[in-house]
Amino acid sequence: MTDVLRISAFPAPSARNGGNPAGVVLDAAGLDETAMLAIAAETGYSETAFVLDIQEPAEANGPGRVRIRYFSPTAEVPFCGHATVATAVALADRHGTGLLLFDTAVGEVAIETAETANGETTASFTSVEPSVTPMDDDVVDRLLSLLGLARADLDPAYPPRLSFAGNVHPVIVLGSRETFASFDFDPSRLRELMDEHGWAATVTVLSPLGESEFAARNLFPVGDITEDPATGAAAAATGAYLRAIGAVKPPAQLRIQQGDHVGRPSLLRVTVPGSGGIVVTGGAARIE
Incomplete structure (x- = not known):
């Protein structure tokens, strides 16, 4: 066994x-x-x-x-x-x-x-060497529609992107904490879009909490799971994304809060250097 x-x-x-x-x-x-x-x-x-x-x-x-x-x-x-x-x-x-x-x-x-x-x-x-690329407008619109969101819900300071730091993660940033906390989605329909585009990991939705701190929801419809409590690869992709769009000045230290929506509060600490891979730090505990 x-x-x-x-x-x-x-x-x-x-x-x-x-x-x-x-x-x-x-x-x-x-x-x-x-x-x-x-x-x-x-x-x-x-x-x-x-x-x-x-x-x-x-x-x-x-x-x-x-x-x-x-x-x-x-x-x-x-x-x-x-x-x-x-x-x-x-x-x-x-x-x-x-x-x-x-x-x-x-x-x-x-x-x-x-x-x-x-x-x-x-x-x-x-992480491995990251890369950040634009997301086609029609894909952005389809993704937002599946989440019950519109372009007006996005934070204009953070354009949607595809960010890779081990896996490809679509990254969108919402302007309202209320919208971030309340949006919902159909897991099966989101899974269809993710499979269509080869997104094997999570869809990353962020909300700025202040300087160098973000709340994250990582959508991951697989089996009985709909959201990830803590996503290290997405945290690395987030650091790469923020560096690529000029939202942080390296070297930078970030904190990402995740998991509240699924009852498993999590904290991921991210170091963003001027170039190369993104560093993600956290602890771990045995589940008895």
Whole structure:
């Protein structure tokens, strides 16, 4: 029987039942795709991570290398930020903190684990090289319509974009906190649009909270899930998006609050350098 660890990544400080649950299989060497998909479906979380192989450092004090794959209950996902953080913390508990290199379907992802002064283990991953591109007007209009929104609901300072930092995320920013909190959508119709455009991860909807802080809702209709409590890949895409449109001046530190809409308060800390990958940091806790 395969041992599946259940770990919640990015819980907000002092929040009970916060963060995004992920399944983590630390010894998946003998599993094929069919088995991994079946385990992910049975686990029932938005993603489960499977560690296929761990290579020792090539030189003293060098990083270990981890071959990893991610599956939702219905399909393989190229990259998953919260499952990466959960896996890194689980590996740190077993082998100690330090730098690891994850070999993923989107390329090499560096992740550093460390222990805080209060004994918490945190993980910081650096995304692959991001890219941000315009979204066609008709796609924007269709997406807004599915969310019961209109162009007038957008914050004019933040144009809609497609942002990639491991997965492609459509990013829209709303001007009203009330609208952000109250919009709703039909999961099946949104899933059709996402599949049509190859959006394998989440649709990211943001609301500015103040300087360097945003509320996020990440829409992820898959199985019984409609929204993600915490989305590391989307946090990286958000940092890349804000850098690309000139909304932050690197080096910048961001805080993203997520998960309130699904009862799992989460906090993701994002570092935006002047160039290259975006760094996302968070903690993780075992689900008993």
